[in-house]
Amino acid sequence: MNIIKLDAIDSTNSFLKEMISKQEVADYTVVVAEYQTNGRGQMGALWSSNKGENLMFSLFKDLSKHDVEYPFYISMAISLAILKTLKTLNIPDLRIKWPNDILSANKKICGILIENVIKNRLNSTIIGVGVNVNQTKFCDLPKASSLKNITGIHYNLDEILGSIIKDTKHYSSLLQQEKYDAVKNEYEESLFRKNKxxxxxxxxxxxxxxxxxxxxxxxxxxxxxxxxxxxxxxxxxxxxxx
Incomplete structure (x- = not known):
């Protein structure tokens, strides 16, 4: 596993995209930053985070040897991987707010940005993840929270990262085995406000x-x-x- 740690960067997704354009990048290469000057979320939203307090990383997944007919399964898989890790930390009331925000008791604690790389077909994907871990104040963001706010525990960022990567490999394996229904069913069962x-x-x-x-x-x-x-x-x- 290749983990690249950076002090500060505009965006870990952008850093990985530039790497891909210049060289061969190994599967599951991860870029972690203590601080992002231009972190991005869904629909062009900015992702703001205090330096060194949260987990901000991008993961490169090689799909050249694995045919992914429906790219949204990648989004479902990474959402479930993060949910699985957070469950082991006993974070309560976890749900996925469509398409891939992670909530705890209606508060957003994680955002995901997926950028697919197309070369005639879906060749690879860059998965950007921001988890609010040890930050406790979120100015002008009433719907945001963190793991520390929820449990009172100060967490080790590297341990959470390792767990998320491990769980990502688990759900990636399910997709490679074409167990699409299992992934989709689990995702739907975890949807925020389903049937309400x-x-x-x-x-x-x-x-x-x-x-x-x-x-x-x-x-x-x-x-x-x-x-x-x-x-x-x-x-x-x-x-x-x-």
Whole structure:
């Protein structure tokens, strides 16, 4: 396992992408930073973190010898890997907020950004992960929390990283064995607000109610609306409100 530790970098995902463009990169190469000056989340959102207090890393996964027909399974697998690690730390009320935010008791403790590398086909993927670990104050982020805020325990970042990598290999193995249904079923069982009355906002800013049923193999959210109609939404089409 190749782990590259950096003091500060604009973005670990960007660092890995530049590495890939210049040289061969080994499977499961990991870039860890104590501080990111331009950390990124889903939909272009910035990921802010105090230096040295949280776990920020990007992982390179070689897919050249493994045909991944539906890329969203990568997102499901890494979400479940992080969930598995956090469960061993006894973090309570863990859920996945579609598509891949990790929550504990309605508070966001982890974000994931996946950037696939296409060379005629899906060749590899860069998985960026930010876990709020030992930071205790989040200015202007009322929905954010950390492992330390939740349990009162100060954690070793390297130990959590090692556990996440190990659990990522476990779920990657399931995909390689084509156990897609097992991964999808476990992901859906872990979905935040599944089968509960929930409020959503569409691209026009209109609010509507529905029940989360699950996801499609393409990663679209399945929502049961009025009259038992099931509608599928892409990430850019809908926002699940807390």
């Amino acid at each position: 009355p929930s409020t959503f906002k569409n691209t026009d800013g209109l609010l509507f109610s529905g029940f989360i049923k699950g996801v499609t193999k393409y990663g679209k959210l399945q929502v049961i609306l009025e009259d038992e109609i099931v509608k599928k939404f892409d990430l850019k089409e809908i926002t699940l409100l807390y």
